Amino acid sequence: xxxxxxxxxxxxxxxxxxxxxxxxxxxxxxxxxxxxxxxxxxxxxxxxxxxxxxxxxxxxxxxxxxxxxxxxxxxxxxxxxxxxxxxxxxxxxxxxxxxxxxxxxxxxxxxxxxxxxxxxxxxxxxxxxxxxxxxxxxxxxxxxxxxxxxxxxxxxxxxxxxxx
Numbered sequence: 001x002x003x004x005x006x007x008x009x010x011x012x013x014x015x016x017x018x019x020x021x022x023x024x025x026x027x028x029x030x031x032x033x034x035x036x037x038x039x040x041x042x043x044x045x046x047x048x049x050x051x052x053x054x055x056x057x058x059x060x061x062x063x064x065x066x067x068x069x070x071x072x073x074x075x076x077x078x079x080x081x082x083x084x085x086x087x088x089x090x091x092x093x094x095x096x097x098x099x100x101x102x103x104x105x106x107x108x109x110x111x112x113x114x115x116x117x118x119x120x121x122x123x124x125x126x127x128x129x130x131x132x133x134x135x136x137x138x139x140x141x142x143x144x145x146x147x148x149x150x151x152x153x154x155x156x157x158x159x160x161x162x163x164x
Contacts, residue, residue: 060100066121081120088119106133116140131157
């Protein structure tokens, strides 16, 4: 048995997360600049490269935590966690991932009967011809803090649910 104070125990316990963290850190770094590789090229790589116009930051101003985006046809659809005081789960659409339009909410008027508040972390997906929202919420009557696991629910979006 490996002793909790041994180096091997420490490596086994923390080695994976440390390597994962280092890998993520390395993947966030800019790639090193490379030379053109030919001596006959008179133009510098910076002069021949095209530069895209910078995007505004943030692309979508406001409070949209836990965003989820999927492409359906030629349109991107997004949703996000919403506060308890507003309509639940905004539905936004965009043709270019930069210009977004709020087109409705998943639950604009009435919440599901089994839940009372704290709707969070929606995930929007397309399966065949149906669009689904997977989400979690506080279960009505559950103690605070809620009893784990919080229910994960799948909802099929239909044309009768909103103007989208």
